[in-house]
Amino acid sequence: MEIITTHINADFDGLASMVAAKKLYPKATLVFAGSTGRPLRDFLSQDIRNLYGFKKIKHIDLASVTRLIVVDTRQAKRLGPLEECLENQGVEIHLYDHHPDAPGDMEGDVEHIQAVGSTTAIFVALLRAQGMTLFPDEATLLSLGLHEDTGSFLYATTTPADLQAAAWLLEQGADLDVVNQFITKDLSAEQIPLLSLLLENAMTYTVHSVSITVSRLTLPAYVDDFAVLVRRMMIMENLDALFSLVCMGERLYLICRSRIPEVNVGIIAREMGGGGHAAASSATIRDKTLFEAEEELLYLLHRHVKPRAMAGELMSSPVITATPEITHNQANDLLARYNINVLPVVRDNTDRKNPTGLLGIISRRDITKAIAHKLGDMPISEYMTTDLAVLPESATQADIQELIIENRQRLLPIVRDNIREDIPKNAQGEKSEQGTCAVICGVITRTDLLNLLLNDPGHLPRDLFHEDEHPSSERTRNISSLMTDTLSRDIIFLLREIGEIAQDLCMQAYTVGGFARDLLLQTKNLDIDIVVEGDGVLFAKELAARKQATVRTHEKFVTATVMLADGMRIDVATARLEYYAFPAAMPTVENSSLKQDLFRRDFTINALAIHLNPERFGTLVDFFNSQNDLKERRIRVLHNLSFxxxxxxxxxxxxxxxxxxxxxSRHSEKLMRNAVRMHMYEKFSGPRFFSELKLILGEDHPLASLRRLDSFSLFPVLWPDLRPNLKIDRRFVHILTQTEKTISWFKLLFLEDAGEQSTRCKTWMVCLLAVFSRSREQELRNFCQRFELPPKHRRQLLLQKRKADHIALHMLRRPTAQHAEIYWLLDSLENEGLLYLMSIARKKHIRQQVSHYVSHLRGVQPFLSGQDLMELGYTPGASFRMMINYTLSARLNGEISSKEEAISLIQQKYPVDSPSF
Structure with a gap:
């Protein structure tokens, strides 16, 4: 294992050097040796930890570290717990540092030590020498490291190499606005009281739901570098937008800073006679008093601050609705089936995508109370809430927040903007009596609003969290740079083409599940599952047409499989939800939205999606805080009745x-044990259970999974015929361990010929045979019947077990058998039977004989064919096979080594003039 680390209390130079080292050591794991500074913690809260795959020390087996790459230090005592790795036998030490030599410095197998202003500059030179390029985000991070350790190139330790590195990083797209936000200068004694005055005279305004701070200050004389104080105040108070009006002597100045797109300070400064760009600007104001300038500033803020529309993006669609005539009992069944808490009531929901005529809403609480009062057969129109408000798709966060929080409306229907021009609405979007024919295109819940607020780091109380336990603040972020860095060009082009097809068809396409999960884990996974908000079958047909591929559709489940010309398979599904009529039933499928599609999945780590449409390509969608579970390496179900x-x-x-x-997770494990204790598996469908078991047995190390299943008392479920002493005992562990080694040996042996039929093997079948190695054939037969294995697999399992068990007994008594005997003994076994035989072998000579057969003897061919025998004068017949096999045995035993010797042997053994020939 290789790990990259830096000193405890890491700074930006250490972090930047770690990320740069990752470019040179792509297989290494990033690990912090200890805590980090506050500015670095703020920076890491932007999910860079997930993006670059940082791991905690507790998830690292320090004894397995074979290479330690240390950056920005050479002092072992500054490595914290990672200092233990230095004691590992044969460990390689690679050092990258810019500090002067000091007592206690480590010595490395590889050393890059230079007297420059920052370690980042060393890595920039190495990256440039190898012709590497950086993404803008990476260039920005490395710029942070440079600026921090060189004091923005003002420290005496700064060298030309640091400035050259800065220039190259700017060419790579480094964003100096971000550098300005995180790199601060020490304040002078004169500046500190001015900062206090700036803070005391600050007032916060809310403009279109955006918090904006304005500070007014009057000073007797001009103060140089006042912008430094504004930037420091912004960082200290974690402000999104700050406007400082400062009267210095006889002049009035405006200094503006913003880090959110809703506030473009460049536009506002230009309106007041100045200039700048969206994040930083300034103006010198003439002919206005301080109060007049503030009044004009507030006017411009209300005019130019325009938060983007939220409702259309945040809403869930299509909407589960009910009509007014259904009973409370029926409505209760709908709530349970779709796992929702509120039902919009509409006049007509025959078109589920566009239910019309909103009449009201009814909640689970009201339905439950009605049923408790024996009103279950009454129509829901009698007790539904009719006094409610709606919003258009263009509504902003402020509109949503006002209705859900201030008006305490738990579910907010979203209607189309231009349904009918004659429907009057007030400023809050409240519907009138004439507005009840509006088409509902989605709904927003209180949970949706909470997720939206959590998605804004400004709402997150960071000080309440330890840095290593800080949750992901971004539920939706763009990971296109990670995709470009991890995936091949062909896959990137394919995903972009999929998004373009969806755009052309007015659909939304996402890659979901394991592909998204493994991308964040930086694990290779080419199983592409696409979910489409729209008609998945239509989309698959269009994709197949454009790629000249074949398509197989499954109309019942609105899914399809596209087989590309190069053999790659793409599974396409319509966004859908599933409900279960009873425990362990087959799911009933209905079309739905992406959010509901992800909610039906098994675990949070598999409930991620990546947007593929061009305008949002690479945007990660995380409704269930799945990134945190990936970060914490945790398996967690999405709801309590999942199992x-x-x-x-x-x-x-x-x-x-x-x-x-x-x-x-502890809670998920409790739910698993509850399901086992309630015997939910007794209602199972055999093939569904066996499909999951087959995947477990097909893993590289199935024994660990079998041990875990045994800890849940699931062995009686899987193999009720096994006697108690045939469970996880020492012999069982030995056999399964030997099976894993045997399968691994077989895969390595035929790595280059994996496509050959003779080298293929159902590894799950080998493991299953190993499990039943000490059982009678009837017990295996019962298992096959119970789990409804296909007849072909049943026959193969039973036949290979019967033959291999018999051969094992024979070979036990023949430790010195000749090659021909081994060949004819094993010739009837398939690969599965051969590997099973090696796994159960009690003696070393049996494994050696089977191994020799697989790797050397099996491919041996006889020197003579039937045509050769006819040319020698023999009459075709049953004796041909006997003669050919005779020469093959002689070749296997080394008695002959050429065709001529085979002919001589045949003529001696079977003369042509013999009556038999």
Missing amino acids: VEDPTRIFRAVRFEQRLDFKI
């Missing part, structure tokens, strides 16, 4: 836990 609805998820939880080296 009741589908008990096969127990097997999936165990498989993901072992494959990804994650940990099932």
Whole structure:
């Protein structure tokens, strides 16, 4: 294992150097040796930790570290717990540092030590020498490291190499506005009281739901570099937008800073006679008093601050609705089926995508009370809430916030803007009696609003969290740079083309599930699953037509599979929701939205999506805080009845836990044990359970998963015929361990010929045979019947077990068998039977004989063919096979080595003039 680290209390130079080192050591893992400084914690809260795959020390096996790459220090005592790695036998030490030599410095196998202003400059030179390029975000991070350790190139330690590095980083797209936000200068004794005055005279205004701070100050004389104080105040108070009106002597100045797109300070400064860009600007104001300037500033803020529309993006669609005549009992069934708490009531919902005539809403609480009062058969129109407000798709966050929080409306219907011009609405979007024919295009819940507020780092109380436990502040972020860095060009082009097709069809396309999960984990996964908000089957047909591929559709489940010319398979599904009529039932599928589609999935780590449409390509969608579970390496279900609805998820939880080296959360584990204790598996469908078991047995290390299943008392479920002493005992562990080693040996042996039919093997079948190695054939037969295995697999399993068990006994007594005997003994076994035989072998000579057969003997061919025998004068018949096999045995035993010797041997053994020939 390789890890990259820096000193404890890491700074920007250390962080930037770690990320740069990752470019040179792509397989290494980034690990902080200890805590980080406050500015660095603020920077890391932007999810850079997830983007670059940082790991905690507690997730690292320090004893397995074989290479330690240390940046920005050479002092072992500054590595914290990672100092233990230095004791590992044979560990390589690679050092990158700019500090002067000091007592206690480590010595490295590779050293890049230079007297420059920052370690970042060393890495920039190395990256340039290798012809590498950076993404703008990476260039910005490295610029932060340069500016911090060189004091923005004012420290005496600054060298020409630092300035050359800065110039190259600017060419790579470094954003100096970000550098300005995080790199601060020490204030002088004269500046500190001025900063206090600036803070005391600040007032916060809310303009179109955006918080804007304005500070007024009068000073007797001009103060140089006052913008430094404005920037420092912005950082200290974590402000999104700050306007400082400062009267210095006889002149009035405006200094503006913003880090949000809703406030473009350049426009406002130009309106007041100045200039600048969107994030920083200034103006010198003439012929106005301080109060007149403030009045004009507030007017311009209300005119130019225009927050983007939120409702259309935030809403969930299509909407689950009910008509007024259904009963409370029926409405209660709908709430349970779709796992929702409020039902909009409409006049007509025959077109589910466009239900019309909003009449009111009814909540689970009201329905439950009505049923408790014996009113379950009454229509919901009698007790629904009719006094409610609606909003258009163009509504802003302020509109949503006012209705949900201030008006305490728990569900907010979103209607189309231009349904009918004659429908009057007030400023809050409240509908009138004439407005009840509006078409509902989505709904927003209180949870949706909470997620929106959490998505804004300004609403997040960071000081309440330890840096390593800080949750992901961004539920939606763009990871296109990570995609470009991780995926091949062909895959990127394919995903972009998929997004363009969706755009042309007026649909939204996402890649979901394991592909998105493994991309964030930086693990290779080319199983592309596409979810389309629209008609997935129509989309798949269009994709197949453009790529000249074949398509197979599944109309019942509104899914399709596209097979590209190069063999790649793309699964396409319509965004859908599933509900279960009873525990362990097959799900019923209906079209839905992306959010509901992700909610139906098994675990949070599989409920991620990446937008593919051109305007939002690479945007990660995370409704369920899945990024935190990835960061914490945690398996967590999406709702408490998950294992009741589908008990096969127990097997999936165990498989993901072992494959990804994650940990099932304590609550999810409790829910799993509850499902086992309630015997939910007794209602299972055999093939569905076996599909999950087959995936577990097909993993590289199935024994770990089987041990975990046994900890949940699931062995009686899987193999009720096994006697108690045939569970996880020492012999069982030995056999399964030997099976894993045997399969690994087989895969490595035929790595280059993996496509050959003779080198293919159903590894799950080998493991299953190993599990039943000490059982009778009848017990395996019962298992096949219970799990409804296909007849072909049943026959293969039973036949290979019967033959291999018999051969194992024979070979046990023949430690010195000749090659021909081994060949004819093993010739009837398929790859699965051969590997099973090697796994159960009690003696070393059996494994050696089978191994020799697989790697050397099996491919041996006889020197003679039937045509050769006819040319020698033999009459075709059953004896031909006997003669050919005779020469093959002689060749295997080394008795002959050429065709001529084979002919001589045949003529001696079977003379042509013999009556038999």
